[in-house]
Ligand code: ADP
């Protein structure tokens with residue numbers, strides 16, 4: 001049985017309708033015979049809204065409290081998705097980063113994953129559950145809740161894919177793949193069908209926020225195959241892999 005990790009970004013879960021649509025897609029992967037781990041971001045602009053509230057109180061919120069606040073966004077999305085999957089007649093269980101065994105260093109706001117203990121989520125997969133994990137968060141070696149930096153759900157997904165030895169890590173977003181430049185800004189940007197980790201790292205480092213830089217570093221280090229695609233269509237997206245053969249270039 002293949003293990004698939006699917007990550008849905010904020011715009012893909014921005015409303016209850018979108019969460020229902022995501023649940024349908026997750027269930028389709030499960031029906032096709034896969035074991036499915038889903039990583040979710042917070043709904044829409046939730047993270048920005050939570051940050052704005054904290055900054056309305058003080059310009060320099062306590063980093064520990066800020067992390068506690070921000071992780072709540074992903075928690076809302078993951079539980080609503082669990083409820084939506086249940087409503088389609090499938091078993092699902094959701095886990096915070098801490099419950100999923102994602103251990104980080106103590107650097108609040110930009111914590112690095114240093115270990116993953118996937119026992120609990122492997123057990124849930126074995127039971128037949130769709131496993132849902134809150135993106136962008138973990139628990140530190142000092143037992144505090146941490147966040148992984150903006151865009152960190154990508155890194156949660158890739159790190160979990162490595163830990164459960166998934167066959168693929170699908171990153172679902174609001175564009176249908178990686179382009180030569182931001183397709184919302186550069187109108188004649190071209191879609192790239194396959195790209196190497198090295199080239200993707202360069203793109204990400206130069207500001208293409210479609211994948212967090214750390215997620216690409218992690219994928220390269222662990223050889224995780226990443227497929228960036230749209231949650232709004234069934235079109236194939238962009239494969240991020242070790243080596244790209246000449247024929248697959250655009
Ligand atoms: P998500 O909420 O799904 O994590 P993000 O907003 O973090 O999505 O990333 C997707 C966005 O990245 C797209 O809407 C697009 O505007 C932007 N982007 C910037 N550079 C690129 C690029 N080279 N290829 C594709 N998307 C890009």
Ligand code: ASP
Nearest residue numbers: 041047136150151152153
């Ligand atoms: N919700 C977090 C953010 O807005 C994490 C993510 O979306 O990847 O940065």
Ligand code: MG
Nearest residue numbers: 009151209210
């Ligand atoms: Mg993102």
